[in-house]
Amino acid sequence: MAHGKLNRPASNRQKTRQQGTMVLDCQGLSRLVDDSASVVALVAEGRARGMEVVISALTIIEATHRKVDRARLAWLLSGIRIEPVDETMAKAASARLIEAGLHGHKYAIDSVVAELAHGQPTPVVLLTSDPEGMHALCGPEIRIIPL
Numbered sequence: 001m002a003h004g005k006l007n008r009p010a011s012n013r014q015k016t017r018q019q020g021t022m023v024l025d026c027q028g029l030s031r032l033v034d035d036s037a038s039v040v041a042l043v044a045e046g047r048a049r050g051m052e053v054v055i056s057a058l059t060i061i062e063a064t065h066r067k068v069d070r071a072r073l074a075w076l077l078s079g080i081r082i083e084p085v086d087e088t089m090a091k092a093a094s095a096r097l098i099e100a101g102l103h104g105h106k107y108a109i110d111s112v113v114a115e116l117a118h119g120q121p122t123p124v125v126l127l128t129s130d131p132e133g134m135h136a137l138c139g140p141e142i143r144i145i146p147l
Contacts, residue, residue, distance in 0.1 A: 017050055018050050018051070018052050018121055019049050019050030019051055019123075020046075020049070020050070020051045020052075020120075020121060020122055020123040020124060020125070021051055021052050021053075021054055021117075021120035021121050021122075021123075021124045021125075022042075022043065022046040022047075022051045022052070022053045022054070022124075022125050022126075022127065023053075023054050023055070023113060023116060023117045023120065023124060023125070023126045023127070023142075024043075024053065024054075024055050024059065024080075024126075024127050025059060025109075025110065025113050025126065025127065025128040025129065025130070025134070026059050026062040026063045026109070026129070027127075027128065027129030027130075027147050028055075028127035028128060028129075028147060029055055029059050029060070029063040029076075030063045030068075031147060032076055033063065033068060033069060033072055033073050033076060034069075035072075038147075039127065039147065042127060042145065046125065051125070052081055052120075052121075053079070053080045053081070054080065054081045054082075054083060054116065054120060055080055055081075055082055055083070055113075056082075056083055056085060056109070056112050056113050056116050057082050057083065057084050057085055058085055058109050058112055058113075059109070059113065060073075060077065060082065062109055083116050085112055089112065089115060089116070090112070092115045093108075093111040093112040093114070093115040094111065096111050096114055096115050096137055097111040097137070100136045100137045101136070102133065102136060102137065106133075107133060107137070110128075110130060110133055110134060110137055111137055113126070113128075113134070114126075114134060114137035114138045114142070117138055117142045118138070118141065118142065122141075123143065124141070124142050124143065125142070125143040125144075125145055126138065126142050126143065126144050126145065127145050127147055128144060128145070128146065128147060129146070129147050131144045131146040
């Protein structure tokens, strides 16, 4: 099966000056792995505009399952910046969750993704399957793109 064109940054190419950040939630990463034409096109367009693609380390856990194409996932992850979740990030994400009036495991990883998005070079776009929840967590500073 042919996979969509992603314009991954290559070490032998001169990198485009970064012009913002594209953050993927679990569904964004999952659909990229599944070669969804719309998500592949969004990521390719973001990269063409100089945006760096970023995910939380937790997103890998959330998106991985028995049927995932692990070779494709590994290939895609090699071109994505993966941000770790440390104590400072966890506390900030927890505070963001409380401020948004949300709670529970349903929003736990989303709050980390939202906190991650707020720490990135602007403009920031976030590809998500939960636009309402992510808008509540991110506010107007982050452009939400529903999947």
